[in-house]
Amino acid sequence: MIYFDKVCKIYSNSVALEDVTFTVLPGEFISIVGHSGAGKTTLLKMILAEDCPTSGNVYFDSVDIHKVSKGKLPLLRRRIGSVFQDFRLLPNKTAYENIAFTMEASGRPDDEIKSDIPHVLELVGLGGKLANFPHELSGGERQRLAIARAIINQPDLLIADEPTGNLDPINTAEIIEIFKKINQIGTTVILTTHNKKVIDSLGRRVITLDQGRVVRDDKEGKYAL
Amino acid sequence: MxxxxxxxxxxxxxxxxxxxxxxxxxxxxxxxxxxxxxxxxxxxxxxxxxxxxxxKNKVDISIAFKLDAPEDQIVALQKDLTLLPEVKEVVYSSKDQELTAFRARHQDNAVLIGSLDEVGNPFGARLNIRAVDPTQYEKIARFIGTKNDPSTGGGNIIDQVSYKKDVVxxxxxxxxxxxxxxxxxxxxxxxxxxxxxxxxxxxxxxxxxxxxxxxxxxxxxxxxxxxxxxxxxxxxxxxxxxxxxxxxxxxxxxxxxxxxxxxxxxxxxxxxxxxxxxxxxxxxxxxxxxxxxxxxxxxxxxxxx
Incomplete structure (x- = not known):
């Protein structure tokens, strides 16, 4: 589904990614671990076409992501749901509107928007928070809202960049449970994290980055830093 | 969609x-x-x-005739002018009409009216001409000039031609x-x-x-x-x-x-x-x-x- 082919990324003087090659199969749940600055976020930015590689290619279902025209990029991004450590919600929109915006942008009809949003908010445990603005929600609730937004368009791939970085252990465990459920229904999940407990409890494939290079790729990996 | x-x-x-x-x-x-x-x-x-x-509508050419200008020559000039295509209207105002108009304009000025009574009627007759288009005033003025020139058969009866082109x-x-x-x-x-x-x-x-x-x-x-x-x-x-x-x-x-x-x-x-x-x-x-x-x-x- 995702294929990194000898990807390098150099920012002015520092090397963020160096000769990174790996493949993600459909339905996989992959964790990417590494110290701060190891290149985890850069790697995810490549998949979202937020950044271009200096050399090498990144493919999404055999399409070179960085050769997709600007006009067609939104179509590609609609197939990817993304969740971030800082949530990146729209502050001036309620929980309902935050999700509705994503659906509207992808051209979903009004009746579908009305029926799906309460359902997905229920799914992430935010059933009664439809009319709340992000600043009225706790950290854990905001991240659930971000996940709800990420999965509303039933993406093929879910990217989560340090999604539990700002959360307490209970919320962390609950969020990871939600990711597992999403993966169970067939969505591919790529997760970056610092959290040893999370990685060890998952028991799934782990790619370890160090100074921009892939140093380990274990099928049922543990946190090894 | x-x-x-x-x-x-x-x-x-x-x-x-x-x-x-x-x-x-x-x-x-x-x-x-x-x-x-x-x-x-x-x-x-x-x-x-x-x-x-x-x-522009208020502006016209005004011909002041000499005091001794014979009325028949003035009327003849009025006819000539009326025939010009550039001319919209020619109004004749006799010596007496000029005097009456002047008196009416200055009825509050006793000194002026008093001196008028002494000297008699100092005004000549007038023709007030209005052109079809204000830009044609100059042409009309030239025509009047030839009419007044004795060398071209004119009558030498005009005292002054004034038109307010400059103002316009x-x-x-x-x-x-x-x-x-x-x-x-x-x-x-x-x-x-x-x-x-x-x-x-x-x-x-x-x-x-x-x-x-x-x-x-x-x-x-x-x-x-x-x-x-x-x-x-x-x-x-x-x-x-x-x-x-x-x-x-x-x-x-x-x-x-x-x-x-x-x-x-x-x-x-x-x-x-x-x-x-x-x-x-x-x-x-x-x-x-x-x-x-x-x-x-x-x-x-x-x-x-």
Whole structure:
């Protein structure tokens, strides 16, 4: 589904990614671990076409992501749901509107928007928070809202960049449970994290980055830093 | 599908305009000033033009005849002049009529009237000529010159020919200049307001950078990200043009009240109402254009995430 082919990324003087090659199969749940600055976020930015590689290619279902025209990029991004450590919600929109915006942008009809949003908010445990603005929600609730937004368009791939970085252990465990459920229904999940407990409890494939290079790729990996 | 998208972009534009509060007010304010200037200049131009034509209508060539000029020669000249295609009207005023008119004009001046009684009638007869077009006065004046020249068979009966061409020319020049200056001022104001609106909308976009990047990440296309900002510009333009239209009314009242003594014939207030549609379209069109231009530039510059 995702294929990194000898990807390098150099920012002015520092090397963020160096000769990174790996493949993600459909339905996989992959964790990417590494110290701060190891290149985890850069790697995810490549998949979202937020950044271009200096050399090498990144493919999404055999399409070179960085050769997709600007006009067609939104179509590609609609197939990817993304969740971030800082949530990146729209502050001036309620929980309902935050999700509705994503659906509207992808051209979903009004009746579908009305029926799906309460359902997905229920799914992430935010059933009664439809009319709340992000600043009225706790950290854990905001991240659930971000996940709800990420999965509303039933993406093929879910990217989560340090999604539990700002959360307490209970919320962390609950969020990871939600990711597992999403993966169970067939969505591919790529997760970056610092959290040893999370990685060890998952028991799934782990790619370890160090100074921009892939140093380990274990099928049922543990946190090894 | 397209209609749903347009509806959603419109809705987002309205919601953003409302939620942006002060920034929206600032844009409207900047645009109102420019649109008011454009409206004032449009009204001013028409006001000056009608004032000019009013004055042109009052201008004529006046021939003062010598005291001893025989009336039959004067009447003959009047006939000749009437036959000219450039001449609209020739009015004969006899010596006695001139005296009566003078007495009427100066009836309050006892000294003048008293001295008139002593010297008798000092006025010669007059012909007042009105041309079809004020630019033809010179031609008519030349014709009169040949009629008065004994060497070309003229009667040498004319004392003086006066026509107020200089006044008209000066006034036309003045009006032309003031119109040019007016439009230049409007242009400068328009540029300033585009800049001001550009800045306020840039500010809105700058504060929404994070939001725009999120929109892009969830797969919103260009029309979805940029459209609402353009709509905001248009809304600001429409509100500003309506405000400018309302503000013009008291200004028009003021101009009418202060100039009624000078130009009795022109009523700017009735001009405002009879041309309300044109003024509305002019201001609305300029407002929408200003708003669109300013937001287009701002969006191009700041919404590139």
């Amino acid at each position: 397209v209609w749903i998208n347009i509806k959603r972009i419109l809705k987002l534009g309205f919601v953003n305009f409302w939620r942006n509060g002060l920034v929206s007010v600032a844009s409207v304010f900047a645009m109102t000033i420019t649109l008011f200037a454009i409206g004032s200049i449009y009204l001013g131009t028409n006001f000056l033009n009608s004032a000019l034509s009013e004055v 020319d000066k006034m036309a020049d003045l009006i032309n200049t003031s119109q040019r200056v007016g439009w230049a001022v409007a242009l400068v104001l328009a540029l300033l307001s585009i800049f001001a609106v550009f800045n306020t909308i840039s500010l809105a976009i700058y504060t929404s950078r994070e939001e725009i990047s999120v929109m892009r990440l969830v797969g919103a296309g260009n029309p979805y990200v940029k459209g609402p900002f353009m709509i905001e510009g248009v809304i600001a333009g429409v509100i500003a043009s309506l405000l400018a239209l309302i503000l013009l009314y008291p200004s028009v009242l003021w101009v009418r009240d202060t100039t009624v003594g000078v130009y009795g014939g022109i009523n700017l207030v009735s001009f405002y109402f009879s041309n309300f549609g044109i003024i509305l379209v002019l201001l609305l069109g300029s407002g929408i254009l200003l708003g669109l231009l300013a937001s287009y530039w701002a969006v191009r510059r700041y919404a590139k995430i």
